[in-house]
Amino acid sequence: MDDGFLQQYLSLFDEFDVLAAFWVNIQLTFFAGILALILGTLLATMRISPVPSLRWAGSTYVTLLRNTPLTIIMVFCVLGLWGQLGITLSPDFTTNFFRLAVVGLTVYHAAFVCEALRSGVNTVPVGQAEAARAIGLSFWPAARLVILPQAFRGSVAPLGNVLIALTKNSTVAAAASVAEASSLMRTMIEFRPDVIVAIFLTFALGFVLIVVPIGLATTSFSRRLTVAR
Amino acid sequence: MSTLFDVPGPVARRRMVWVNIAATIVVVGIAVWVLLRLNAKGQLDAALWKPFLTASPWVDYLIPGLVETLKAAGISIVTAAVFGFVFGLGRLSPSRAVRGVSGTIVEFFRAVPVLLMMIFFYLGLGKLQILDPSDVPLVAVVLGLTFYNGSVFAELVRSGVHGLPRGQREAALAVGLRGGQSLRLVEVPQALIAMLPAIASQLVVILKDTALGLIVTYPELLDAARRFGSGNGNILQALVVAALVFIVINYALTRLADQLAGRVGKRTAGKPRTEAPSLVVATGKD
Numbered sequence: 050m051d052d053g054f055l056q057q058y059l060s061l062f063d064e065f066d067v068l069a070a071f072w073v074n075i076q077l078t079f080f081a082g083i084l085a086l087i088l089g090t091l092l093a094t095m096r097i098s099p100v101p102s103l104r105w106a107g108s109t110y111v112t113l114l115r116n117t118p119l120t121i122i123m124v125f126c127v128l129g130l131w132g133q134l135g136i137t138l139s140p141d142f143t144t145n146f147f148r149l150a151v152v153g154l155t156v157y158h159a160a161f162v163c164e165a166l167r168s169g170v171n172t173v174p175v176g177q178a179e180a181a182r183a184i185g186l187s188f189w190p191a192a193r194l195v196i197l198p199q200a201f202r203g204s205v206a207p208l209g210n211v212l213i214a215l216t217k218n219s220t221v222a223a224a225a226s227v228a229e230a231s232s233l234m235r236t237m238i239e240f241r242p243d244v245i246v247a248i249f250l251t252f253a254l255g256f257v258l259i260v261v262p263i264g265l266a267t268t269s270f271s272r273r274l275t276v277a278r
Numbered sequence: 279m280s281t282l283f284d285v286p287g288p289v290a291r292r293r294m295v296w297v298n299i300a301a302t303i304v305v306v307g308i309a310v311w312v313l314l315r316l317n318a319k320g321q322l323d324a325a326l327w328k329p330f331l332t333a334s335p336w337v338d339y340l341i342p343g344l345v346e347t348l349k350a351a352g353i354s355i356v357t358a359a360v361f362g363f364v365f366g367l368g369r370l371s372p373s374r375a376v377r378g379v380s381g382t383i384v385e386f387f388r389a390v391p392v393l394l395m396m397i398f399f400y401l402g403l404g405k406l407q408i409l410d411p412s413d414v415p416l417v418a419v420v421l422g423l424t425f426y427n428g429s430v431f432a433e434l435v436r437s438g439v440h441g442l443p444r445g446q447r448e449a450a451l452a453v454g455l456r457g458g459q460s461l462r463l464v465e466v467p468q469a470l471i472a473m474l475p476a477i478a479s480q481l482v483v484i485l486k487d488t489a490l491g492l493i494v495t496y497p498e499l500l501d502a503a504r505r506f507g508s509g510n511g512n513i514l515q516a517l518v519v520a521a522l523v524f525i526v527i528n529y530a531l532t533r534l535a536d537q538l539a540g541r542v543g544k545r546t547a548g549k550p551r552t553e554a555p556s557l558v559v560a561t562g563k564d
Contacts, residue, residue, distance in 0.1 A: 099283045099294060102302040116482065116528035117521045118489035121500050125521075128504070129514040134319055170281065178281040188283075196282055209558035217391040224493055231393050238401045245405065249398040253390040260389040264557040271558065 058247050061237065070233035071255055077147070077219040077229065081154035082212060088155060089162025096163060097170055107163065114160040119153070123224040126153040143228075150222035154215060161211045169204025170196070174278070202274040209267025213260050230255065326512040330519050335506050343502025344523060350416060350488045350498060354423035355481060361424055362431020369436045370461060380432070387429040388557060393490050396422035400494040415496035419488060427484050430554045434476055437555045438469030442548045472548030478535035480554050482528045489524070499523060 061067075095107035114122075126149040130136045138148035173196050181191035220231040234252045238245050286294060316322050329335050368380030387395075400418035403409055409417060442465055450460035489500045499520050507516030539550045 097282055099286065100297050100301050102298050102305055106301075106305045112529065113525060116486075116525040116532070118486040118500065118524055120489035120492055121517060121521050121524065124492070124500065124504065125514070125517045128507075129517055133321065133514045134316075173281050175281050178284075182284060192282060206558045207556075210556035213557050217389075220391040220393045221490065223393065231391065231397055234394060235397050235401065238398070242401075242405050245398075245402055249394070249402075252394055253386070256391055256394065257386060257389045260557070261385075264389075267558045 054244075057241075058244055061241060061244065061248065061251075064240075065233060065237050067230075067233065067251065067255070070228065070230045071259075073147075073227065073229040074216070074219040074222075075259070077150060077154060077222055077227070078212075078216045080151045081158060081219070082215055084151065084155040085158040085162050085211075085215070088159035090166060092159060092163035093166035093170075096167055111160045111163055114157055115164070117157070119157050119218055119221050120224050122157050123150065123153045123221050126150065127225045146226045147222075150225040150227045153225060154218065154222070158211060158215050158218070161214065162208065165207035165211050166200075166204050168207050169202070170200040172203030172276075173199045199276050202271075202276055205267060205271035205274055209263065209271065212267070213263055216259055216263065217256065321514055326515050329510060329512065330515065335510075335516075339502040339506040340499065340520070340523070343497060343499035343520075346416075346496065346502075347485070347488045347491075347498040350419045350423070350491060350496065351481070351485045353416075353420050354427065354484055354488075357420060357424040358427040358431055358484070361428025362433075362435060365428065365432035366435025367461070367466070369432060370439055372457060384429040384432045387425040388433070390426075392422045392426045392487050393493060395425055396490055396494050415491060415494050418494050419491040419496050419498075422490070423484055423487055426487075427480060430480055430483075431477070433555045434473045434480075435466065435469060438473045438548055439465045441472065441551075442468055442546075446547050468546040468548055471542050471546040472550050474542050475535045475539035475550050475552045476554050478531060478538055479552055482531050482535075483554075485528060485531070486524065 092107045092110060095103040096111070098104060127146065130152070131145065131149055137145055138152070139145045177195055177199065178191060181195040186194065220229060222229050223232045223235075230252055234248060237248050241248065313322065320326075365380045365384050368376050369384065371377050371380070396418050399421045400414060403414045403417060404411065439461070446464055446468065447460050450464040451457070455463065488496075488498050491498045492501045492504070495501075500517075503516040503520035504513065507513030510516075535552050539552045542550050
């Protein structure tokens with residue numbers, strides 16, 4: 050690797066704002082993450098409730114959404130919601146696409162958040178609920194003091210995985226015309242094909258640097274919280 | 279039913295009936311509201327949906343698209359299985375160097391978005407001009423899917439072997455097999471059987487990710503639906519139909535995975551699992 054290559058490579062960062070592109074992905078992940086957590090919690094509550102119609106609605110949502118490719122959902126948000134139904138989420142063109150992409154990421158990942166939370170509830174052995182009832186706790190105290198705290202601890206690891214998937218999937222926002230990392234990578238390769246491998250490795254490494262710390266943090270968090278059984 | 283709820287008594291049952299009715303009204307109300315909104319925009323017009331009951335969109339667009347989707351998925355499954363087998367065994371190798379290299383490769387490809395890889399291969403192969411330009415999108419899709427899902431398969435092989443009871447290896451060594459033989463003859467076959475359900479549900483992921491091919495101009499199902507829809511002014515309906523095709527296939531695959539999980543249990547000492555191992559694991563065991 051001679052000096053000229055390094056110069057060529059570094060000049061990329063003057064020409065293109067790589068960090069700004071990654072910042073868009075982080076923002077997409079942040080907003081869609083929070084909204085998916087809210088919607089997913091609602092769905093999980095529906096799915097574990099004893100009310101048949103709510104359980105049915107929750108599981109239908111999950112079955113439909115998690116078997117649909119995210120790319121279809123993204124294209125639907127732009128061509129369907131915006132193009133056909135005229136739903137605009139912001140007068141500003143760029144912000145509108147950004148918000149539509151957030152909607153797409155949210156409805157898709159909420160299904161996975163729901164499953165992560167539900168699997169957390171499933172890690173709690175029946176004996177815990179039986180013991181809670183045996184000492185005289187009624188529904189809410191048993192849920193609040195015994196079952197939900199353990200369920201939350203059990204769902205940290207699967208939720209971490211959903212967050213990682215969401216981070217990587219934020220690149221699919223390119224299908225909703227959002228200028229994020231993958232679309233900048235494409236532009237950069239088209240303009241500077243001389244350093245194509247270096248450009249790919251830069252972006253790939255960028256995602257490794259975001260994803261691996263999330264993985265390590267949630268793993269250690271989940272281990273610290275895990276209930277010894 | 280679940281850990282949370284006791285078997286309901288008469289009072290709770292009566293209360294549940296009322297809650298159920300109220301919830302049904304809310305759920306149906308939301309559905310009706312969405313349909314009314316769609317109707318107000320004219321999206322429920324029979325003219326927009328009817329084409330999908332005729333042969334033309336299926337024969338000219340959707341079925342050729344579905345064939346391309348299945349082709350990309352089918353090739354990727356085979357190549358990913360080979361990749362996963364090689365690197366999964368690499369991660370179990372007695373040599374520290376081989377383990378390290380395999381581990382780094384597998385972890386790298388699991389952290390990089392599939393779309394990033396597809397775009398890279400698409401533009402890179404296009405520039406190299408070693409392939410027929412019309413093959414470039416397919417190869418880019420297959421390579422992207424192979425590296426990601428191959429890494430997931432590699433993790434499946436590794437966690438499958440680690441999930442076996444220790445007695446399996448000990449018994450193999452006790453009857454005089456060497457370490458490599460034990461892996462090849464005893465551990466990996468059982469691990470693969472235990473992993474079958476997880477492999478089946480990974481097929482859902484592969485099939486869904488073929489839709490990313492749209493972005494690298496691969497003419498798969500989503501792309502076909504979009505072309506038909508924008509040509510006939512019913513893009514929304516075309517996308518819904520394409521999504522339904524995906525949902526039906528993926529739902530069948532998920533059911534298959536669940537059935538396999540129930541069936542393979544007797545043929546392996548490992549624990550069948552229906553999901554691929556992920557980056558974050560709750561216990562150190564996987």
